[in-house]
Amino acid sequence: MERRATIKDVAEAAGVGVATVSRVLSGGSASPRTRERVLAVAAQLDYRPSALGRNLRQRRTGGMGLLVPDLTDTFYGQLAEGVLACARSAGEPVVLGSTGGDPEQEAELIGMLLEQSVDRLIAVPSGDAETWTPAFRAGMTVVFADHLPAQALPEDDPAASAANDLMLLDGLSPAAAPPSRSLDVPAVVADDRGGIRTAVRYLRGLGHKRIAFLGGPGQERRVAAFRAAVGPPVDEELVVFGTGSRDSAYAAASGLFQSRPDLTAVVAGGNVLGEAAVLAARELDLRVPRDVSLVMYDDVPWAELCAPPLTVIAQPGRDMGYRAAELVLRAGTRRPRSVVLPTELIVRGSCGPRR
Amino acid sequence: MERRATIKDVAEAAGVGVATVSRVLSGGSASPRTRERVLAVAAQLDYRPSALGRNLRQRRTGGMGLLVPDLTDTFYGQLAEGVLACARSAGEPVVLGSTGGDPEQEAELIGMLLEQSVDRLIAVPSGDAETWTPAFRAGMTVVFADHLPAQALPEDDPAASAANDLMLLDGLSPAAAPPSRSLDVPAVVADDRGGIRTAVRYLRGLGHKRIAFLGGPGQERRVAAFRAAVGPPVDEELVVFGTGSRDSAYAAASGLFQSRPDLTAVVAGGNVLGEAAVLAARELDLRVPRDVSLVMYDDVPWAELCAPPLTVIAQPGRDMGYRAAELVLRAGTRRPRSVVLPTELIVRGSCGPRR
DNA sequence: ATGAAAGCGCTAACAC
DNA sequence: GTGTTAGCGCTTTCAT
Numbered sequence: 054m055e056r057r058a059t060i061k062d063v064a065e066a067a068g069v070g071v072a073t074v075s076r077v078l079s080g081g082s083a084s085p086r087t088r089e090r091v092l093a094v095a096a097q098l099d100y101r102p103s104a105l106g107r108n109l110r111q112r113r114t115g116g117m118g119l120l121v122p123d124l125t126d127t128f129y130g131q132l133a134e135g136v137l138a139c140a141r142s143a144g145e146p147v148v149l150g151s152t153g154g155d156p157e158q159e160a161e162l163i164g165m166l167l168e169q170s171v172d173r174l175i176a177v178p179s180g181d182a183e184t185w186t187p188a189f190r191a192g193m194t195v196v197f198a199d200h201l202p203a204q205a206l207p208e209d210d211p212a213a214s215a216a217n218d219l220m221l222l223d224g225l226s227p228a229a230a231p232p233s234r235s236l237d238v239p240a241v242v243a244d245d246r247g248g249i250r251t252a253v254r255y256l257r258g259l260g261h262k263r264i265a266f267l268g269g270p271g272q273e274r275r276v277a278a279f280r281a282a283v284g285p286p287v288d289e290e291l292v293v294f295g296t297g298s299r300d301s302a303y304a305a306a307s308g309l310f311q312s313r314p315d316l317t318a319v320v321a322g323g324n325v326l327g328e329a330a331v332l333a334a335r336e337l338d339l340r341v342p343r344d345v346s347l348v349m350y351d352d353v354p355w356a357e358l359c360a361p362p363l364t365v366i367a368q369p370g371r372d373m374g375y376r377a378a379e380l381v382l383r384a385g386t387r388r389p390r391s392v393v394l395p396t397e398l399i400v401r402g403s404c405g406p407r408r
Numbered sequence: 409m410e411r412r413a414t415i416k417d418v419a420e421a422a423g424v425g426v427a428t429v430s431r432v433l434s435g436g437s438a439s440p441r442t443r444e445r446v447l448a449v450a451a452q453l454d455y456r457p458s459a460l461g462r463n464l465r466q467r468r469t470g471g472m473g474l475l476v477p478d479l480t481d482t483f484y485g486q487l488a489e490g491v492l493a494c495a496r497s498a499g500e501p502v503v504l505g506s507t508g509g510d511p512e513q514e515a516e517l518i519g520m521l522l523e524q525s526v527d528r529l530i531a532v533p534s535g536d537a538e539t540w541t542p543a544f545r546a547g548m549t550v551v552f553a554d555h556l557p558a559q560a561l562p563e564d565d566p567a568a569s570a571a572n573d574l575m576l577l578d579g580l581s582p583a584a585a586p587p588s589r590s591l592d593v594p595a596v597v598a599d600d601r602g603g604i605r606t607a608v609r610y611l612r613g614l615g616h617k618r619i620a621f622l623g624g625p626g627q628e629r630r631v632a633a634f635r636a637a638v639g640p641p642v643d644e645e646l647v648v649f650g651t652g653s654r655d656s657a658y659a660a661a662s663g664l665f666q667s668r669p670d671l672t673a674v675v676a677g678g679n680v681l682g683e684a685a686v687l688a689a690r691e692l693d694l695r696v697p698r699d700v701s702l703v704m705y706d707d708v709p710w711a712e713l714c715a716p717p718l719t720v721i722a723q724p725g726r727d728m729g730y731r732a733a734e735l736v737l738r739a740g741t742r743r744p745r746s747v748v749l750p751t752e753l754i755v756r757g758s759c760g761p762r763r
Numbered sequence: 764a765t766g767a768a769a770g771c772g773c774t775a776a777c778a779c
Numbered sequence: 780g781t782g783t784t785a786g787c788g789c790t791t792t793c794a795t
Contacts, residue, residue, distance in 0.1 A: 059787095060788060070765065070766040071766085071789080072765070072790080073764085075789070076764090076765085083765080084764060087764080102523070102789075104525065104789095105463050105467070105789085106464060106771095107790070108789090109460045109773085110790050111771080112460070112771060112772090114460065116503075124492070125486050127482060127485070131480050134478070134480055137479070137505065137506040138506075141506075141517070147503065147504050148502065148503055148504070150492065150496070150502070151488075161496070168456050168458070168459050328710065354683055355683065358683060359713050359715070414772055414773085416772080424782080425781060425782040426773080427774080427783080428780080430773070434774085438781080442781080458771090459773095460771075461771075461773030461774085462774070463773090464772080464773075464787050464788065465772080466787080467787060
């Protein structure tokens, strides 16, 4: 294989200057005659402009970065597929990173992207506002997906973060919200509030009183929505969290079922948590839905394979990714605005009347 | 945010030449005194070398490309996680593309990577040898994962490809294999032959005679292994294929069950096919394992959630990705050799004695 | 409409 | 051991 043709080769072969070639290929002005000749020569030499040269000149890499916590979580797989679909149709590259839900790894990956001069980023954030400062300071255009970063508020007020988050995205008075960097950052999220509320009402309608929430990292809005939907008062023992890994999700679910055998329904905040709930229930000989009803956030293909098939709150993962990619690519043209996508309660077989 | 510091800034501030800075930062020779000063200044200015400049100079992008058919397929998610883990520990970026199993999209993505001067690539190939010619001609280092590209043999001999593939990777005499470009390309694959053989023997041991294979694209080696394990003679009606989408997998599974109600067991060549088999069986009121036994290739978290839990042939997706990334990064140092990773039959509840 | 020329930030000769 | 310099391939003034 021999050296790839450069713009200089094309210019020489076409008997024009390099600037002309550049103009023709990027749709600038040129006489029809010249244009035609350049195009012909370029095709003949199988010329492909090198992104390297262009990027250096423009001091930025095209395309976008994508940061997700874990690609074996089907929801993030769907999200990534959406991003990739949009990027592909735009011919843009996507640099991918998996953070494992760890703010430190996230920070490192942000550093790597900065080094690559990737200045557009779609992220399902794991770290808090502080983790994201370097990205903003460097002038990155970032669009968050699924949820916003935690606000890194004083430790004595863990609930404020969620409440704040909720207000912002539910469109309450901005004046009521404290000023925050996150306010400026667009995000593509699902209507968590609506989804959770619908699920809780559905369970209530079946007679359930003691409903638990099994949450994971980054689900502040969902928890807040759950609290709002069931309470007050909220039975705090019925709100438990895993750290993101399958093991910790299982531990949380198992602990919940054992410490509160009186609960009759649980809402899992994501598919990994739902999986854990099914496993833990089976291990403890709890029958779904006879002994315990289950609603899971995320519709994933295997929800239908479960026995019984799982009732879920579906969110459009692929669309979310696609929209986020659109936003990040259009940034500069129009100021990105946050997007809230609808959720849908899909009733299958994992919920029954209170026993 | 202000302009990032360049190597020149560091050089000036440290009172040395740019070359010295470059040397210090890339571990070249420098006096301890100088080294220390440069490092201090660099840290002070928060200097990060721009990959753009380095890449252009070296006429290649660092890192690697990764091409998979579909990220919502959990197996590819696992594979990608492995690749990302290795890349992260090397501090290298990964440019991701999803082909949808379509050779044309694959070709386009290869073109995009070429344009980016990405010269290392890990791919679960969808196209045949011809699709891959441009990558090889451009001098890309490619490592295939999961399987090799189809050989694009004469149309009258569809089986030869599989047979050929099989020979190569099972380590049979290279002299017996036709010369082929693919021979030179390293790959990281699972021991399909062993996995399938074990599964078939297991089913045979349960008394099953009419065992079907439900395959997908790129599973030539698995089909070949299946044929070898059950036959001859092979009941060709019991070997059916989907095209890769969930819909087509379902159609194939459903068609199989309806056209051959006498079959008593099926081996699904991948998790999407397994999912389809479970769904189709349920739709047709076939009970697993009473009416039909099922073994699925791929261990995925939801296999355990199924009712009954699925007996699977586990392959180490994450390891495969990690190993592939290692190979592609070490290329140049040592000549990459193909790797075959072991599979394991995990017996759960989806197989029973022949009814 | 077109060409000449100046870099973008970096590394690798090459000279000292 | 260290500085100087010449580009890598491209876009973009600035003349013409």
